[in-house]
Amino acid sequence: MIDTKEFTVLDAMELKLPTIFALSLPELEQWCLDHQIKKYRAGQIYRWLFPMRAKSWEEMTDLPLELREKLAASFSFFTSEIESHQIASDRTEKLLLKLHDREFVECVVMREPNRTTICISTQVGCAMGCVFCASGLAGLTRNLTTAEILEQITQLDRLLDEQEKITNIVVMGIGEPLANLANLLPALERLHEGKTFNFGSRRITISTVGLPEKIRELARIGKRYSLAVSLHASNDKLRTEIVPVNKNIGIREILEAAEYYFEQTGRRVTYEYVLLSGINDSPRDAKQLVTLLKNRHAHVNLIPMNAISLLDIGGSSQETARTFSHILNDAGIVTTIRKRKGADIDAACGQLRLPKIHDQIKG
Ligand code: SF4
Incomplete structure (x- = not known):
């Protein structure tokens, strides 16, 4: 016994x-x-x-x-162990989970008035190689299983106060979610069940670097997930430098797949744009972005990058972000500047798993 x-x-x-x-x-x-x-x-x-x-x-x-x-x-209860649990001054909390094979993955809970959003990962590492991203520095190790994706949600849920509930989920942590759709979709499906979280698809945002075939596949499954495309540049030359996987894809093809997503689901696509100082944040870049997105069903989310010392990349100033945003808004493209959350615990975009990777690189 x-x-x-x-x-x-x-x-x-x-x-x-x-x-x-x-x-x-x-x-x-x-x-x-x-x-x-x-x-x-x-x-x-x-x-x-x-x-x-x-x-x-x-x-x-x-x-x-x-x-x-x-x-x-x-059965096992959890298959992951909490390796570390950090709490930032803005009450953002980050878990570093140790998986059964001793790999690590991170997930985050972010709080705003009337909104509790969690950010989950889909892969150990990432193959996409975005130059500003600490999460993908060591490349891809493996996909997370459906159970491991779900387990991040149940682990984070247990950090909440009794009356507090998860209101939004963003699949924007470590990894390219559309490269692991086969395991991600069953996990999300479980969230819709009345006896689990009873979570509507519109409150789940799936982020992608822009894999056109996978965007079309997601469009056809009959759910209304919010889709966020990480664009980060307004011409192919620069985008290929920042997001190397763009080399074999190209911005036009991504925009067409995103329009298809809108036609199939009725959901306007959000374009994520990380502002990198002196790289993609000039008024000229903003005007090029207007040309690309005008007359499309688009919303732009500007992300002020947290500086990553290891990568020697700096974030744009608030002033630069505001100028960039005004150019887009004035052209009729709805644009917001994302608030920084959890910067003091490296829980911000592109910083997940940085300390662990830093340890590996510094030996
Ligand atoms: S930004 Fe996202 S897609 Fe790009 S390397 Fe990092 S985790 Fe991968």
Whole structure:
């Protein structure tokens, strides 16, 4: 008999048990039936896992001890461990999660009045090689599984106050989400279920570097996810320098795929534009961007980059960001400047996993 009190995450990893969070409610019901357990118990377990935010089997006090032991012998609770938990002065919180194979991934919760947004990762590392991005410095190691993507959400959810709820999810952490659609989409599907988070697709934003075929694939699945395309440059020459994967794609093709996304879903696409001092932030760049986006269903989100000392890239000044924004707004392109969140814990865009990578590079 397994003593659930002694049953740790590492035990579960060594035993290679599947995580309970990987199971949908019908799958858990089937597991119950297969083990001669009444089907309604699955609903009870689910209530503990999601609205009740349980952190261990022993908290599930309305389940018979025998069932809790059976669950502990069959499933791991979390498959990741919290390696570090940082809290910034603006209450942004960042988790560094250690995965079962000792790889690391990060996820973040950001707070604003009436809004609690989480940012999750989809890959260990990233193959896209954007020059300003600390997350992709060491290249791609592997895709995250559906369970690992979901587990970031359940881990972050357990950081919230009792009355606090996740209101928005952005898939903008480490990795290129559309390069791991096969695992991402089932994870998002689980969020829609009434017994989990009951989360509408419009409150989920998927960010991409701009993979046209994958954008079209996403457009055809019949969901209305918000799509954010990381453009970062207004001509192909510069974009290929900043976002090397652009070399074989080209901005035009991305814009056409984004228009297709709008036609299929009715969702206007957001273009993310990281402002890099002296690289892509001149009035001329802004005017080129106007030419590209005019008459398209576009919204531009300017991201004041946090300086990354390791990469020797500086962020644009507030004044430069405002001038850039005015040029776009004056041309009728709705443009916002994103607020910096969590800068003091490296939780800002492009900084996830920086300290770990920094350690590796500095040896
Ligand atoms: S910005 Fe995004 S797509 Fe580019 S390297 Fe970083 S994680 Fe990958």
